[in-house]
Amino acid sequence: MDGAGTICIGTRWPARPGSGDRREEVAMAAAPAESLETLDDRALVDLCLGGRREAFDEIVVRHRRAVYRVCHRFVGNHADASDLTQDTFLRAFRGLDRFRGEASVGTWLYRIAVNLCLNKVSAKVPRAEPVEERELPASGEPDAMSRLMESERAARVRAAVAQLPKMQRATLVLRVYEELPHQEIARVLGSSVGAVKANFFHALRNLKRLLEGDEP
Amino acid sequence: MRHLSRDQWLALVESGEAASNAHLRECPRCRAEVEQARATLGGLRQAGVPEPSPLFWDQLSARITAGVAEAADHARARSRGRAGWPVLAPLALVVVALVLAVAVNRGPGAAGPATSRPAAVAAEASGAAAFAAQAPAPELPAATIGGADEGTWALLDDLAGDFDVDTLSESLGTSESAGADVGVYELNAGERARLAELLKTETGRGPGL
Ligand SMILES: [Zn+2]
Numbered sequence: 001m002d003g004a005g006t007i008c009i010g011t012r013w014p015a016r017p018g019s020g021d022r023r024e025e026v027a028m029a030a031a032p033a034e035s036l037e038t039l040d041d042r043a044l045v046d047l048c049l050g051g052r053r054e055a056f057d058e059i060v061v062r063h064r065r066a067v068y069r070v071c072h073r074f075v076g077n078h079a080d081a082s083d084l085t086q087d088t089f090l091r092a093f094r095g096l097d098r099f100r101g102e103a104s105v106g107t108w109l110y111r112i113a114v115n116l117c118l119n120k121v122s123a124k125v126p127r128a129e130p131v132e133e134r135e136l137p138a139s140g141e142p143d144a145m146s147r148l149m150e151s152e153r154a155a156r157v158r159a160a161v162a163q164l165p166k167m168q169r170a171t172l173v174l175r176v177y178e179e180l181p182h183q184e185i186a187r188v189l190g191s192s193v194g195a196v197k198a199n200f201f202h203a204l205r206n207l208k209r210l211l212e213g214d215e216p
Numbered sequence: 217m218r219h220l221s222r223d224q225w226l227a228l229v230e231s232g233e234a235a236s237n238a239h240l241r242e243c244p245r246c247r248a249e250v251e252q253a254r255a256t257l258g259g260l261r262q263a264g265v266p267e268p269s270p271l272f273w274d275q276l277s278a279r280i281t282a283g284v285a286e287a288a289d290h291a292r293a294r295s296r297g298r299a300g301w302p303v304l305a306p307l308a309l310v311v312v313a314l315v316l317a318v319a320v321n322r323g324p325g326a327a328g329p330a331t332s333r334p335a336a337v338a339a340e341a342s343g344a345a346a347f348a349a350q351a352p353a354p355e356l357p358a359a360t361i362g363g364a365d366e367g368t369w370a371l372l373d374d375l376a377g378d379f380d381v382d383t384l385s386e387s388l389g390t391s392e393s394a395g396a397d398v399g400v401y402e403l404n405a406g407e408r409a410r411l412a413e414l415l416k417t418e419t420g421r422g423p424g425l
Contacts, residue, residue: 053288060280064273072265082268085276090283094291150262157263176260201222204229208256 041105048096056096060089063106066178067113073173074117076162084120088113103187110178111188114170121166160210167191168203175200220246229253 036044036058047055067088072081091112092099099108161169170189174180175196180188185196220228220239228234228250240247 053284056284057277057281060277064276064280068268068276069265078266078268082272082276086279086283089280090287093284094287153259154263157259158265161260172260176257197223197226201226204253204256207260208252211256211259 042101045096045099045101045105048093056089056093059092059105063109064089066106067109070110070113070173070178071117073158073161073177074114074169075121076158080120084113084116087116091116107180107184107188110174110180111190114174114188118166118170121162121169156211160207163210164203164206167195168199168206171196171199172203172207217243219243220250225250225253229257 036047036055039047039055039058041059041062044055044059048059064085068081068085071084071088072078075081075084088109092109095112099105103111161172164172167189171185174185174188175182182193182196182200186193189196191199220243224239225246228237228240232254234240234247234250234254240250
């Protein structure tokens, strides 16, 4: 997820997509479609609030992979990750007028995604990853055996992550895979830096125990 | 010997600077823990998320775009409803008060001429809502109001059925309501027709009502 968001055009935030000042909407609507790719996230949000819905499509294209990845790390399977990714963007669109730009669009999307994931999953009953979703090498492929073992190991790690308590899991995903600083994770999870460090510490210890207990 | 604090332990696990740490050189227990945690972290980082089918991303975007369009339509409909309400609410109260007053006026014992209606409304205002709750649906007051206004009164009468009487009596109170009632009675036929037009537009009701 990129951290774009240094330029802010417009200082007013209309109450709801499409409800802004008419003159502002007309001015924004004049921005040509091909220029959307060159705008930063904040400018896209402004355009969206001015009634340019295709600006939101561009936000989706920029962040869909990162949001999907976080969701998949969290729930451990494609079907739920796909639904959660879709829900994250729809919720973001509906709440666009509440985005104040204090955090980047990326952090804001992470926050929505993680909250949805936290609501969705139960720490006690993780849903197992279907075998058909694992990336299995073709049998004739060179080094197929080592790739198969790698794939198995990765599936085991994902399954172990899915067994962690929810906040530990969220912290681990954001720290290890999205490489967010502790401060940013605290912001996403609505907790303190101390709690983030404690959760990460316990997550690593629990994971070691889970993986050791899982050794074939 | 003082072992590593949690923050020191985390910093060493994440930074990879364990080799240069003085405590770890001397403490096999902490050294082993940090090494194991680093191995766990390495295993985690290698475990990628399976890449979905190449078609997946476009399908996902299409689903989101459709959902966004739907959400935008809902938001527009809601904001249109909200925009109409400030205009409609006072009119609705006036209309309901009017119809109730007409019902009062046409009830048993109401026999005065049309010009005496404002006084009758003022006198009955405090009991109008309670009366309406007990009374049968008011009939068209065509006989007292006049044939030219019949359609307008029919519409106003019909609309009165859309409002909750308890809310209305709370909103109107007792004495303040008389002013609104009297105000409507004092509208001339053209003004009432205009009011009916406004109400038709705001409520989306067809001319057939
Ligand atoms: Zn030690």
